[in-house]
Amino acid sequence: MLGKLALAGIKNRRRDYLVLLAGLTMSAAIFYMFANLATNQAFLKANAAISSANVIFGFGAVLLILITVVYIMYANSFLLSMRQHDYGLFMMLGATRKRVGELVFLETLILGTIATAIGLGLGLLMSKFLVGFLLNMLGLHLSHLTAVYVPAIVATGVLYVGLFILASLFNLIKLTRTTVLKLLHSDELANQPKVKPFRQMVQGVLGVVFLAAGYWALASIKALQLAAIPIALVTITLGTYLLFRATILMVIRALRHTGWAKKHLNGFLLGQLNFRVHNYTRMLTIVSLLFAMALGAITVGSGYHRQLPMMAEKIGTYTVAVHDKNAREQKLIDQLHIAHQATYTQKRQGKTVYYNASELAQTPVELRAYSNSGNMNDQKLYTESLKKFKKSGISDLDFLSLALGKVGAYSPKILTAKQFAKQSGKVVTVTTVRVKNLQQDLPALKKLNQLETARFSQPGTMTVGNYQNYEMMLAFFGGLEFIGYFLGIAFLAMLASCLMFKILSGAPGDQRRYRMLYKVGVRQSLMRHGIAKEIGILFLIPGIMGVIDVLFGLQMFKPLMAAPMSPYLGIGSTFLIFIGLYAIYYLITLALYWRIVLPQAPND
Amino acid sequence: MTTNTVVSVSGLEKTYGKANERQYTALKGLNFTVDSGEFVGIMGASGSGKTTLLNMLSTLDTPTKGDVVVNGHDVTKMRGNQLADFRAQEVGFIFQDFNLLESLTAEENIGLPLALKGTPSKVMDQAIHEVAETLSIADLLQKYPAELSGGQKQRVAAARAIVHHPAILMGDEPTGALDSTSARELLDLLTTINEQQKMSVLLVTHDPFSASFCQRILFIKDGQIGSELRRGDQDRSTFYQGILTELGTFNE
Ligand SMILES: Nc1ncnc2c1ncn2[C@@H]1O[C@H](COP(=O)(O)OP(=O)(O)O)[C@@H](O)[C@H]1O
Numbered sequence: 001m002l003g004k005l006a007l008a009g010i011k012n013r014r015r016d017y018l019v020l021l022a023g024l025t026m027s028a029a030i031f032y033m034f035a036n037l038a039t040n041q042a043f044l045k046a047n048a049a050i051s052s053a054n055v056i057f058g059f060g061a062v063l064l065i066l067i068t069v070v071y072i073m074y075a076n077s078f079l080l081s082m083r084q085h086d087y088g089l090f091m092m093l094g095a096t097r098k099r100v101g102e103l104v105f106l107e108t109l110i111l112g113t114i115a116t117a118i119g120l121g122l123g124l125l126m127s128k129f130l131v132g133f134l135l136n137m138l139g140l141h142l143s144h145l146t147a148v149y150v151p152a153i154v155a156t157g158v159l160y161v162g163l164f165i166l167a168s169l170f171n172l173i174k175l176t177r178t179t180v181l182k183l184l185h186s187d188e189l190a191n192q193p194k195v196k197p198f199r200q201m202v203q204g205v206l207g208v209v210f211l212a213a214g215y216w217a218l219a220s221i222k223a224l225q226l227a228a229i230p231i232a233l234v235t236i237t238l239g240t241y242l243l244f245r246a247t248i249l250m251v252i253r254a255l256r257h258t259g260w261a262k263k264h265l266n267g268f269l270l271g272q273l274n275f276r277v278h279n280y281t282r283m284l285t286i287v288s289l290l291f292a293m294a295l296g297a298i299t300v301g302s303g304y305h306r307q308l309p310m311m312a313e314k315i316g317t318y319t320v321a322v323h324d325k326n327a328r329e330q331k332l333i334d335q336l337h338i339a340h341q342a343t344y345t346q347k348r349q350g351k352t353v354y355y356n357a358s359e360l361a362q363t364p365v366e367l368r369a370y371s372n373s374g375n376m377n378d379q380k381l382y383t384e385s386l387k388k389f390k391k392s393g394i395s396d397l398d399f400l401s402l403a404l405g406k407v408g409a410y411s412p413k414i415l416t417a418k419q420f421a422k423q424s425g426k427v428v429t430v431t432t433v434r435v436k437n438l439q440q441d442l443p444a445l446k447k448l449n450q451l452e453t454a455r456f457s458q459p460g461t462m463t464v465g466n467y468q469n470y471e472m473m474l475a476f477f478g479g480l481e482f483i484g485y486f487l488g489i490a491f492l493a494m495l496a497s498c499l500m501f502k503i504l505s506g507a508p509g510d511q512r513r514y515r516m517l518y519k520v521g522v523r524q525s526l527m528r529h530g531i532a533k534e535i536g537i538l539f540l541i542p543g544i545m546g547v548i549d550v551l552f553g554l555q556m557f558k559p560l561m562a563a564p565m566s567p568y569l570g571i572g573s574t575f576l577i578f579i580g581l582y583a584i585y586y587l588i589t590l591a592l593y594w595r596i597v598l599p600q601a602p603n604d
Numbered sequence: 605m606t607t608n609t610v611v612s613v614s615g616l617e618k619t620y621g622k623a624n625e626r627q628y629t630a631l632k633g634l635n636f637t638v639d640s641g642e643f644v645g646i647m648g649a650s651g652s653g654k655t656t657l658l659n660m661l662s663t664l665d666t667p668t669k670g671d672v673v674v675n676g677h678d679v680t681k682m683r684g685n686q687l688a689d690f691r692a693q694e695v696g697f698i699f700q701d702f703n704l705l706e707s708l709t710a711e712e713n714i715g716l717p718l719a720l721k722g723t724p725s726k727v728m729d730q731a732i733h734e735v736a737e738t739l740s741i742a743d744l745l746q747k748y749p750a751e752l753s754g755g756q757k758q759r760v761a762a763a764r765a766i767v768h769h770p771a772i773l774m775g776d777e778p779t780g781a782l783d784s785t786s787a788r789e790l791l792d793l794l795t796t797i798n799e800q801q802k803m804s805v806l807l808v809t810h811d812p813f814s815a816s817f818c819q820r821i822l823f824i825k826d827g828q829i830g831s832e833l834r835r836g837d838q839d840r841s842t843f844y845q846g847i848l849t850e851l852g853t854f855n856e
């Protein structure tokens with residue numbers, strides 16, 4: 001009988017349950033994808049660049065588990081908030097606590113198990129398609145990446161079901177400890193947080209100090225090494241929490257006494273925030289950190305993606321070298337945006353390659369000044385007189401690479417035009433091209449390089465021109481970049497759903513409040529705007545804090561992204577895309593909230 | 605209709621349930637008027653349609669048939685924002701369950717109807733303090749509803765209902781959740797408001813004691829006005845006896 005009643009209750013709120021289920025499913029799916037990448041030994045071994053980033057994976061896994069725990073906590077509180085009124089009613093009707101407890105336990109567990117099962121299925125599908133798509137988009141190839149990996153399935157299943165058992169126990173204890181009356185009227189109690197000015201001052205100052213310490217730790221990652229990350233994580237968390245506690249309430253209090261608060265629904269908005277923000281402080285802190293991590297990961301990922309060509313450009317002197325170019329290659333060269341081009345005739349004999357001095361005099365070979373400053377922007381291109389070139393420039397690695405045989409480079413010799421004409425040997429012409437902007441010409445360069453390497457084999461360990469350098473670095477940094485994107489998307493998905501659930505769990509209480517406003521004669525549009533503002537502020541606070549965290553946190557990547565790369569380069573567009581995604585979550589939450597909370601007028 | 609009629613109801617019908625569902629007609633052709641400045645009670649057994657009637661008057665629900673005119677506005681012809689504005693400006697409402705927003709202080713709760721109109725904050729403060737004096741809740745203004753007793757809550761709710769000087773004050777069993785002392789205090793206040801501010805009051809109740817504060821009582825039975833009782837110049841306790849007698853015959 002009671003089971004039937006419970007089922008009826010669930011049926012009544014099936015849309016809310018769908019939201020909950022969808023969120024949990026997504027979370028499990030994301031976790032599986034990550035676990036698959038992080039624990040798949042065959043995949044890790046096959047991708048050397050990634051296994052060197054094993055630490056990052058491990059770190060990411062720990063973060064993901066923490067977030068999952070928090071996430072399930074909020075999802076669970078949403079569930080409880082939907083159900084406690086019903087449970088209270090059952091008890092009032094005479095159901096024993098034990099019976100209701102069983103019901104709660106089962107309900108939570110069943111929901112969790114279903115979500116985990118669907119989530120695993122979805123995770124398998126996503127591993128297959130989404131990861132492939134992401135890699136494709138980034139132009140990466142990672143070998144041994146399989147969708148089905150049993151240990152990852154087990155890990156996900158154990159973690160989630162375990163967490164749901166805990167959540168069920170928690171619900172059980174919570175329900176059996178609260179009085180029936182409290183359950184029935186749970187959402188009518190609005191505790192008013194007290195303001196203690198001195199304490200808040202101290203909290204505020206401490207918060208700023210902790211934040212500063214955290215940002216300092218990130219910036220001095222060179223000195224602190226890996227210790228910087230846990231230090232920053234702890235201090236920034238504490239700092240953010242204290243700062244939120246100290247300031248948000250004060251600001252709301254201050255606003256409440258202004259004339260602005262007495263217009264339209266503003267007073268109501270502030271009242272709502274006042275008793276909401278307090279128990280949101282912890283969640284806003286977590287969300288702001290998640291926001292920072294997601295944004296940071298994506299920023300770094302896309303930073304690598306955009307800036308690798310820049311880095312490659314600063315190494316070596318020419319982009320590609322084409323030997324005995326044919327018509328197809330000439331066509332491709334014509335498509336390039338050329339900054340410098342030179343063609344030299346070679347005569348190869350024995351282990352020596354001969355050059356014509358008059359050709360070298362006419363278009364001198366470009367050389368790069370490598371400095372010790374560590375700043376690649378100081379490494380300018382220059383040319384020398386032929387006389388000087390014969391002495392030093394001739395042993396430049398890029399110049400040597402123009403004539404590669406099976407075993408290695410031919411040793412170059414420069415002959416006068418007359419001597420060169422007489423010299424015997426296999427005649428090869430080599431054209432070097434330096435493009436203005438590697439990024440811009442990547443597609444044509446890729447084809448050109450394919451044609452060239454198909455015709456002339458070169459020793460596997462050597463690269464000719466900075467396009468080949470770029471390809472090598474792409475393989476190496478690609479793994480990092482991929483992790484950046486992946487973690488970023490995962491964190492974003494979780495953070496936004498955390499926030500969503502926390503906000504939505506306040507909805508049943510708000511339903512009553514908006515019903516009251518409706519009766520008092522508040523226009524529908526005014527209520528809509530009010531809700532939009534309220535939820536907007538709850539999204540905005542961690543958003544702003546998160547952006548600040550990222551701006552400081554990127555310091556951490558300075559050693560990894562040496563000049564001319566910079567973790568700050570071009571972050572504007574990344575931020576915009578990220579904020580766009582965040583805004584979509586806001587809109588979804590808002591739409592759901594409107595649907596739950598807004599009273600329906602009788603004639604529509 | 606003369607200008608001093610505040611509420612005029614004619615041929616009012618309300619049927620619950622859609623055409624293809626099981627239907628129930630709660631009101632079957634109701635006719636009555638309330639004059640400006642009158643204190644009218646509506647009585648009837650539980651389930652007789654009192655709340656339904658009040659919901660029609662206050663536009664929280666729409667009639668199936670008939671006309672409802674409140675302070676010159678044809679309620680049945682209004683839509684959307686007009687309805688909201690009508691509720692915000694023309695009627696004051698006291699609910700059995702207080703309907704106070706617990707996230708706001710008493711003062712903010714009372715000020716809500718004025719804030720909705722965009723009243724300047726100085727005018728608003730003045731108006732709030734005036735009603736607070738009238739209802740003797742001046743010292744409760746900074747408290748939150750959770751810190752108030754039932755009687756105090758209902759007085760705050762009454763203050764909110766009249767702060768914007770609506771054409772009519774309606775109450776649906778406003779004493780229903782109060783103890784007898786608080787109930788009596790509230791009824792006295794309603795009488796004061798009615799007398800001092802010449803505000804029309806429409807009180808729905810099933811309780812003869814509450815009804816005895818009214819000048820005129822309409823009895824609803826089976827979705828229609830069954831009878832009417834006027835107090836005239838009787839004192840309250842005599843009127844109370846009259847109501848009991850009427851109820852006795854009415855219920856037979
Ligand atoms: N929303 C509704 N849907 C269907 N029937 C309703 C609804 N509201 C009230 N009723 C029915 O209308 C009748 C009158 O109800 P109501 O006006 O609440 O009575 P009361 O005089 O006790 O306030 C009752 O029989 C009730 O069951």
Ligand SMILES: [Mg+2]
Binds near residue numbers: 655656
């Ligand atoms: Mg009723």
